[in-house]
Amino acid sequence: MKTNLTKSPWFWIPTLYFAEGIPYFLVNNISVMLFTRMGVPNGEMAFFTSWLYFPWLIKPFWSPFVDMFKTKRWWILSMQILMTAVFILLTLSMPHPDASMIAASETPISLFYIMLVLFFITAFASATHDIAADGFYMLALTTHQQAAFVGARSVFYRLSSIFGQGILLVIAGLLETKTGNIPLAWQLTLLVTSVIFALVSVWHMFFLPKPDTDKPSINNDAEAANNVFKEFARTFVTYFQKPGLLLALIFMLVYRLPEAFLIKMINPFLVASQENGGLGLATETVGIVYGTIGVAFLMIGGIGGGIYASRVGLKKSMWLMAACMTLPCFSFVYLSMFLPTNLIAISAALAIEQFGYGFGFTAYMLYMMYFSEGEFTTSHYAICTAFMAMSMMIPGMFAGYLQEALGYQNFFWMVIACCIATVIVTFFVRRNLNPEYGKK
DSSP: OOOOOOSOGGGTHHHHHHHHHHHHHIIIIIHHHHHHHTTOOHHHHHHHHHGGGHHHHSHHHHHHHHHHSSOHHHHHHHHHHHHHHHHHHHHHTOOOOOHHHHHTTOOOGGGGHHHHHHHHHHHHHHHHHHHHHHHHHHHHSOHHHHHHHHHHHHHHHHHHHHIIIIIHHHHHHHHHHHHSOHHHHHHHHHHHHHHHHHHHHHHHHHHSOOOTTOOOSOSSOHHHHHHHHHHHHHHHHHHTTSTTHHHHHHHHHHTTHHHHHHHHHHHHHHHSOGGGTSOOOOHHHHHHIIIIIIHHHHHHHHHHHHHHHHHHOHHHHHHHHHHHHHGGGHHHHHHHHHOOOOHHHHHHHHHHHHHHHHHHHHHHHHHHHHHHOSTTHHHHHHHHHHHHHHHHHHHHHHHHHHHHHHHHHHHHHHHHHHHHHHHHHHHHHHTTSOTTTTOO
């Protein structure tokens, strides 16, 4: 493959995948903590922030257009410039509700409608950026380089997770303590994010290569465009004609049901006062115990799950992975019943739950790959990821209202009850799996 590459991939792969993660975690994680700390009730917070998954849900529908028009490099830079501008607008549009309103958790979500729109724009831009970045990776590197840098690509995306869920929360928490003003603290945190993302975007303007093969697939060719749309339609038709589709869809929508309810309520539970059933942790402490330690054990669990599945295969590993997906949810039952103040105990409970989720999630990813095999493997896998987004979006919309009705302890017991659904779909799915699938 001939390109005009003049710079080492080390100049752009780490920053590209770090930049890919920042907006995702800002939209789906930081927004949850931001609205919670601003005193928005859990019901409204979870309902509206769950809608931010929507762009990733429909990502397969517009991914062909990224290929058809403009270069991947153009899409990457354009989306980064757009997101930088939106991050600045998020900083400027931050409302400052009254401290008494925040303390009573009675801040109406209507104060944040402009921010929600900006988060939604960020989500669309981030999903588009994902499509372009992954395509660019394959165009800008030789096959050998793609294999060599896949580890670095994953590491820097995970580092962006620690930055987004850990470091930013630590910054916000320290600013809350220093200023005594929660809205100002989060405004400054968003400003820090804007500056960092702007610097990364400027870096890419100079160091992102221009591969000769990075060209739009359609250049004013109506016949080629028509063929793309026909192929696109055939991709979807063949997906919904796959044998075992109904069971596969149920599995993709239900396997993660406990975590889908849980994930929206973790941060609110950690910062809620003990009088309201929470642990009463400071924001910066949440950034350390959940955003850093928790994320680290999530990564370890994912790596361990991959190694285990590669040795015994998907079918044999599914029961253990389903157990790891469900049983660690008892960590939150324990935390809500005893409300420990010891950070080691809290960190251990969160580490166990996150490790279990990371280990158990491996079965989900492998099953999507298994179901996608065939003529349109890549496209069918992309459609599977849409159902993956839906599996988190729909339960998350109602998680806050359920928590408000049940209280934290009963809500976590309800999550345990949802684990039954994970066990049932695992039982039916694994019966038809190829015992050799997933082994080395």
